[in-house]
Amino acid sequence: DVKVTQSSRYLVKRTGEKVFLECVQDMDHENMFWYRQDPGLGLRLIYFSYDVKMKEKGDIPEGYSVSREKKERFSLILESASTNQTSMYLCASSLWDRGKTYEQYFGPGTRLTVT
Amino acid sequence: QKEVEQNSGPLSVPEGAIASLNCTYSDRGSQSFFWYRQYSGKSPELIMFIYSNGDKEDGRFTAQLNKASQYVSLLIRDSQPSDSATYLCAVSAGFQKLVFGTGTRLLVSP
Numbered sequence: 148d149v150k151v152t153q154s155s156r157y158l159v160k161r162t163g164e165k166v167f168l169e170c171v172q173d174m175d176h177e178n179m180f181w182y183r184q185d186p187g188l189g190l191r192l193i194y195f196s197y198d199v200k201m202k203e204k205g206d207i208p209e210g211y212s213v214s215r216e217k218k219e220r221f222s223l224i225l226e227s228a229s230t231n232q233t234s235m236y237l238c239a240s241s242l243w244d245r246g247k248t249y250e251q252y253f254g255p256g257t258r259l260t261v262t
Numbered sequence: 263q264k265e266v267e268q269n270s271g272p273l274s275v276p277e278g279a280i281a282s283l284n285c286t287y288s289d290r291g292s293q294s295f296f297w298y299r300q301y302s303g304k305s306p307e308l309i310m311f312i313y314s315n316g317d318k319e320d321g322r323f324t325a326q327l328n329k330a331s332q333y334v335s336l337l338i339r340d341s342q343p344s345d346s347a348t349y350l351c352a353v354s355a356g357f358q359k360l361v362f363g364t365g366t367r368l369l370v371s372p
Contacts, residue, residue, distance in 0.1 A: 194279070237305055250311050
């Protein structure tokens, strides 16, 4: 069974704080993703990594950065949290293949509130 | 901008009926298609994937793909109240990524 875990289920931070969200997967997947999910807007990709130290911007990377130092771990960093970053953050992982896009498996999510 | 469209619902069906959920996508080059179920407050959970035109069945679920019409659907037979959730359609978009629809909310009444 694929298992994706996230460091916190709920998090409350103040405006301007630096926030770290961590994700770990145990299935040796090459690809890892960070999304945010907001009502009416669906899942939006923030960043994607297809290998250690490799990253690619998604659709909404502004205000975020990522780190992937080990294959199983992908961190999302909010450099200076703002209230408009209050959201549900979801991490996912998938296998890499040159010619095929595989299914993604999601962690339980972190509901972040910035006050 | 690659898009995936779903009716937001809610789609209401009685227990035991067939629920039909639909999805259209804009990118003709998409090759992989997925359905996820998401309960309120939880993360998306994979139900099915389909890569080829036609039908694919798994238990009470059937995924249907028509690439010419750029259309994917999910049928749920013998719907149960526990099937009440939001169903997300996801379509491959470029290198290793998926684009998700905003989901259809399904309500199954006892």
